[in-house]
Amino acid sequence: MLHTRASGVLMALSSLPSRYGIGVMGEETKRFILKIKEMGFSYWQVLPLNPPDSYGSPYASQAAFAVSHMYINPDALFKMGLISEETLGRNVYYGSPYTADYEFARTARTELLKEAFSNISSDLRKEIRIFCEENRWCEGYALYAAAKERFGDKPWYEWDEKFARFESARTHADELQEAAAYYRFEQYIAYTQWREIKQFANDHGVKILGDMPIYVSFDSADVWSNRHLFEIDDRTFIRKRVSGVPPDYFSEDGQLWGNPLYDWVAMEKDNYRWWCDRIRTSRELYDTVRIDHFRAFASYWAVPADSETAKNGTWEKGPGKKLFDAVSDAFGEVPIVAEDLGTFGEDVIQLLEDTEFPGMRVIQFGFDPDGDSTHLPHNYPQNCVAYVGTHDNTTLLAWLWEASERDRRFALDYCGFTGDNWGEGGFYSPSCRKIIETVWRSSAKLAVIAYQDLCGFGSDARMNVPGRAHGNWQFRTTEEMIQNIDTAYYQKINALFKR
Numbered sequence: 001m002l003h004t005r006a007s008g009v010l011m012a013l014s015s016l017p018s019r020y021g022i023g024v025m026g027e028e029t030k031r032f033i034l035k036i037k038e039m040g041f042s043y044w045q046v047l048p049l050n051p052p053d054s055y056g057s058p059y060a061s062q063a064a065f066a067v068s069h070m071y072i073n074p075d076a077l078f079k080m081g082l083i084s085e086e087t088l089g090r091n092v093y094y095g096s097p098y099t100a101d102y103e104f105a106r107t108a109r110t111e112l113l114k115e116a117f118s119n120i121s122s123d124l125r126k127e128i129r130i131f132c133e134e135n136r137w138c139e140g141y142a143l144y145a146a147a148k149e150r151f152g153d154k155p156w157y158e159w160d161e162k163f164a165r166f167e168s169a170r171t172h173a174d175e176l177q178e179a180a181a182y183y184r185f186e187q188y189i190a191y192t193q194w195r196e197i198k199q200f201a202n203d204h205g206v207k208i209l210g211d212m213p214i215y216v217s218f219d220s221a222d223v224w225s226n227r228h229l230f231e232i233d234d235r236t237f238i239r240k241r242v243s244g245v246p247p248d249y250f251s252e253d254g255q256l257w258g259n260p261l262y263d264w265v266a267m268e269k270d271n272y273r274w275w276c277d278r279i280r281t282s283r284e285l286y287d288t289v290r291i292d293h294f295r296a297f298a299s300y301w302a303v304p305a306d307s308e309t310a311k312n313g314t315w316e317k318g319p320g321k322k323l324f325d326a327v328s329d330a331f332g333e334v335p336i337v338a339e340d341l342g343t344f345g346e347d348v349i350q351l352l353e354d355t356e357f358p359g360m361r362v363i364q365f366g367f368d369p370d371g372d373s374t375h376l377p378h379n380y381p382q383n384c385v386a387y388v389g390t391h392d393n394t395t396l397l398a399w400l401w402e403a404s405e406r407d408r409r410f411a412l413d414y415c416g417f418t419g420d421n422w423g424e425g426g427f428y429s430p431s432c433r434k435i436i437e438t439v440w441r442s443s444a445k446l447a448v449i450a451y452q453d454l455c456g457f458g459s460d461a462r463m464n465v466p467g468r469a470h471g472n473w474q475f476r477t478t479e480e481m482i483q484n485i486d487t488a489y490y491q492k493i494n495a496l497f498k499r
Helices: 027-038 074-079 085-090 102-118 122-134 137-150 166-171 173-203 221-225 264-269 273-285 321-331 346-355 396-402 405-414 430-441 479-483 487-496
Strands: 006-010 043-045 207-212 241-245 255-260 288-291 299-304 314-317 336-338 359-362 384-387 446-450
Touching: 027 043, 027 173, 027 479, 027 487, 043 446, 074 085, 074 102, 085 102, 102 173, 122 137, 122 173, 137 166, 137 173, 137 221, 166 173, 173 207, 173 273, 207 273, 264 273, 273 288, 273 321, 321 346, 336 346, 336 359, 396 430, 405 430, 430 446, 430 487
Parallel strands: 006 043, 006 446, 043 207, 207 288, 288 336, 359 384, 384 446
Antiparallel strands: 241 255, 241 299, 299 314
């Protein structure tokens, strides 16, 4: 449950400025934190920090617990004396500062970290060993990453038999020893740097709101090292059923995501230990965590693995409150935000009531002149997080341009905009400001705005278009752009609406 009124900024770490192709955990990130604090915000919402897929999506990761090595700050490793100035120079990116170049960052950062690993001291090795002993996921991730490197990036179910099974791979770990040691080092550095960023934010009055995808990828360290916790045939490694959502107004075939489903019966037998570990890790990384597709804990759409669409699925009962009782027994009250967007039934509503987790509202979804949507601010409960737009929405300015004249007129009237220059964007956009103020005025305890909407950017700054594989997750900004934000305006509305 949210206890005080506050506001936050949604900004992916990858989108922050740096010299290294994407945002990293360095001084530019600290300056961003200071800037949003100056504007009166007390939350920074990030997207998942997990290693993204080849398209840059952090929601299709090969490791639910790991932090991407691409976010590691090269300057810090240079100051530690672990890399040469020449290697540091090869990590500097000379392409567009407005585009995240994942391929460059992935390759350059790997070269840098390999050199750094070759120079670590015995004392640092001891610290890494302690880190891995305290984080039991680390062994599985390190062995998985080492074996994946050995087999040319093939998925785990195509590896040689003795490595395709985690139990067997552990008995042959000596064959992967050096490579696995490198990946333990990688995660130690990534976690250490992020903890410094989080501590810096907390010291300056800013909390981190993290993001957790509910499902994990089939080809992932998590599935490989915990096959018995997923609906997977142990002999053939074939998924029995997979994740998705049923047909609805927006998609006649539904959405077929393809993630292996959890075997909730198996998970209950050890009191949801894997999920408790995941929540514990999120508590270390963030102050609060948003769980994506939360409704699957109440009931989830299960689709036969050989189905070509999501039409043939069935609703299955999720673990419900039993899982969160186990989490509560382990950690006490855990700050969780439930992503409850979309169509859901009484079971989801009941689970939200039982857990008292805040749900989400997005004003862009509410602008229907023929309805009285729960996404309209006059219907917001106090215990919710109100968004101007999420990473999946187009920007606020783009929505105004793309909406029908009738929907746009309703939105502008609802928010009290009376001018004729609704299409004017930029840092001082009058129409965007009216909509932002309407969200800020609501009863929702926490209101969040995407960085792109702080600036009044158009559709070219959109972060993600759901259902499109290519061309997403690339938005980046510059320090100059951050400094150009109208600080006084956000100071004013945060103070005016007691956020």
